[in-house]
Amino acid sequence: MxxxxxxxxxxxxxxxxxxxxxxxxxxxxxxxxxxxxxxxxxxxxxxxxxxxxxxxxxxxxxxxxxxxxxxxxxxxxxxxxxxxxxxxxxxxxxxxxxxxxxxxxxxxxASFFIPVPGKDLPGVIGFRDYDDVQTMLDAARRPGGNAVIIGGGLLGLEAAAALNAQGMKVTVLHLMGHLMERQLDEAAGYLLQKELENRGINVICNAHTKAILGHDKVDAVLLEDGRVIDADLVVMAAGIRxxxxxxxxxxxxxxxxxxxxxxxxxxxxxxxxxxxxxxxxxxxxxxxxxxxxxxxxxxxxxTGQDAAFVPPAVSTKLKVTGVDLFSAGDFADGDGREDIVFRDPARGIYKRLVLQNNRIIGAVMYGDTADSSWFFAKLKSGEDISAIRDSLIFGPAYQGGAPADPLAAVAALPPEAEICGCNGICKGAITSAIENGAHDLAAVRATTRASASCGSCSGLVEQLLALTLGEDFETPTEAPVCGCTDLGHDDIRRLVRARGLKSIPAIMQELGWKTSCGCHVCRPALNYYLICEYPLEYRDDAQSRFVNERNHANIQKDGTFSVMPRMWGGMTTPDELRAIADAAEKYDVPAVKVTGGQRIDLLGVRREDLPAIWADLNRAGLVSGHAYAKGLRTVKTCVGTDFCRFGTQDSTGLGIRLEKILWGSWTPHKVKLAVSGCPRNCAEATCKDIGIICVDSGYEVSVAGAAGMELKETEPLAKVATEDEVIALTCAFVQLYRENARYLDRPHKWVARVGMDWVRGQVVDDADQRAALIERFEISQSVYRKDPWAAQAEPDMRREKWAPLADLTLEAAE
Amino acid sequence: MSTWMDIAALDDIPPRGARVIKTRMGCVALFRTHDDQIFALDDACPHKKGPLSDGIVHGHAVTCPLHNWVIDLETGQAQGNERGQVNTYRARVEQGRVLLDISRLAARSAA
Structure with a gap:
């Protein structure tokens, strides 16, 4: 029993x-x-x-x-x-x-209530449980409320920042000379105080509370020096008992x-x-x-085992959004102790390592904590650092023989973090499978099914193997995205999902980027991953876009741009053609070209003319063709049953329907479609990313073709009877590609990696999965199915921003 | 000798972005980096004259939009294996205004 x-x-x-x-x-x-x-x-x-x-x-x-x-x-x-x-x-x-x-x-x-008169008044609370949080939130709901936090330690400052964010006027009273004195030295405490004051929080150090004033509820706090601070809420955060x-x-x-x-x-x-x-x-x-x-x-x-508690080295991070602060170990001055300090006042960065006998015994970091886990690991292991002492403070990126620990990001995941999204397998389950004898990727797949589906989490599973087995496992890692990180695309996508990272700075901070703000390789990729993952929340970062996507036009070798309106399914009208012709004349467009994607390109438009030419084209009902985008480009069609004597279905109408559903979507690389009305295939559908061939009995949908640097015929996805089914398959395929491919991989490259069988399983065989993909695509399209050319009212698109900031041709000559 | 000229407000230039000014010597690009510093360089890549102001700004560097040459904003030097140099001009931010030293622009046009 x-x-x-x-x-x-x-x-x-x-x-x-x-x-x-x-x-x-x-x-x-x-x-x-x-x-x-x-x-x-x-x-x-x-x-x-x-x-x-x-x-x-x-x-x-x-x-x-x-x-x-x-x-x-x-x-x-x-x-x-x-x-x-x-x-x-x-x-x-x-x-x-x-x-x-x-x-x-x-x-x-329990919270320690400092023994002063008035400490039991209503409105004086601790900060220990959810009831306290509710009390504080109630107080914050009243406009113009004053909050006084007694105690400038970890908990008090988190409460202060949160109440400030909730709109209260906050004062922090701290008994000691600088904030968080148990975790921070004076310099870091100063930077922290400055940051909080910039947010409008009033910080008073060396503050001795004499009494809390009020009759039936708290009104104010009285300090020993006679100052009185108004308070509708007093939070005791002076310690715990x-x-x-x-x-x-x-x-x-x-x-x-x-x-x-x-x-x-x-x-x-x-x-x-x-x-x-x-x-x-x-x-x-x-x-x-x-x-x-x-x-x-x-x-x-x-459970009857031998075990003993050994006090661990502990580290602290302040959970205040936008404040990077880390502290661990012992950082008091003392005999035989040496400091290594790095400061960058302009960026508000302060780092200090305390050494004793060539070992790190303390670390304080403010403003940049990306390397904190690396320092903390050295502190815990007690490693002799004399060999790398000179460059130690600069962190792992600067250590010749010791690259950053690529396992740190995975190690930081909690056991319940989902690693394999396809099969819903969390880190804990994989780790225990490894501990129970699954010592390579194949074995983990066999026992847990993790990474056995699309395989995009294979890198993470391998890292877990390395983490759990130590040196017994050799990691065959995916190549890093760029020099700013050790992680590959797949790993980053999984970690963005698993850790709920919602901004580029968050990704760079949490995944240990080695550069301050990335580079031209990683930034566009991260921007895309965030757009794809959080379509409703994430705000596109124009400065992380390649020039073409930032300017909604294709840059040419002389710095001018090409402008190409959309022609739905390759169809146009005399009115549209007239508007294009007028624009070409009005803006002195040097070249007008019919493209392979069945539309008309205006080449050589000056940058400052872009907003004006767009406005003219918009007036004629034309929208951006996204000819510059890693997104939907064209849906090429033939005339189908409308005119052609061989046509079996309305290929033009289907092409237009597809283009109207797909346009505006951002994808890992460009996506081109074609619909041919019969197997003669005049629209050349069998070398597109998605190609549809109409036949008497319905539609043959095939995917993953290529006609660029590589040439490849599409592979059959499914044959269906109705246009609606074609559209469902297409949307599901595009969404699967959006969610899983590495940035700048065309669909054919991605399909080659994950396998056509898996794609078919997700998009064709599994009706629930298909419906879910379509639903997520629609959610994203509710935001992105719009014309960027028409957005000129938005601040980033105002006309003057496209023109030179100033003209000094006269002044400079004087 | 320096001749400082008030060009614009800092906020007229997007963070991690650039704007150009026209001069008799050609366009000069004013870059605003993530840490709100301003750098002024000729708006032409030493490789094929690509407009650097349309590149992606990262750290104190910009990547040319045409062929991905990376130019150091502080020195104007091409980075990595590439060889090349862009003219730089002194610029600073004072009380939210961008100031440019136009003495070299003037000197060059006079010469």
């Missing part, structure tokens, strides 16, 4: 403990989980983003009701345990008496926290404790990494 395990406290430590326990020995324990909050385990450290409005509470819930049910956990949320009866081995709560074989105390900590009351009442050994040994056992052999409520070796912990270590140790102990 399962033994009874009672846990008091449903915080991050106990949540992780339960996972570790069930992974090791499912069903061995009959678990009852008490929590004082009326909700289950959630990621408490993400409360700051919730407060800032950057995340919803649902997004930070780590275990939901289903999870508890699936693992047979009896949950008693909103029910505080009031007493532990150690002799009878039971706990007493409002709901009655619960007996245990083993008890775990994980009551966490381990929640030890139950343990003290039960007669357990408690000093600052509940004393535990290396196995997390309290002075009672049937009672364990972990998390922020414990004291181990005279230390109390408030960061999450050691808590997770405790959870693992305790899970091992409970």
């Amino acid at each position: 399962a033994r009874r395990l009672v846990i008091i406290g449903a915080g991050m430590a106990s949540g992780r403990l339960l996972e570790e326990l069930f992974d090791r020995q499912p069903g061995a324990w009959d678990v009852t989980l008490f929590g004082a909050e009326p909700r289950g385990n959630y990621n408490r450290i993400m409360l700051s983003p919730v407060l800032a409005g950057e995340k919803q509470f649902d997004e930070i819930v780590t275990h939901d009701a289903q999870w508890y049910q699936a693992h047979g956990v009896t949950t008693r949320f909103g029910e505080p345990v009031v007493r532990i009866d150690r002799h009878a081995r039971r706990v007493i709560s409002p709901g009655g008496v619960t007996e245990y074989d083993k008890l775990i105390i994980a009551t966490g900590s 381990p929640e030890t009351r139950l343990a003290i009442d039960a007669g357990l050994h408690v000093e600052r926290g509940i004393n535990v040994d290396d196995r997390m056992q309290t002075s009672d052999p049937n009672i364990y404790a972990l998390g922020e409520c414990v004291e181990h070796d005279a230390t109390v912990y408030g960061l999450v990494a050691p808590l997770y270590d405790m959870a693992r140790v305790l899970a091992q102990v409970l």
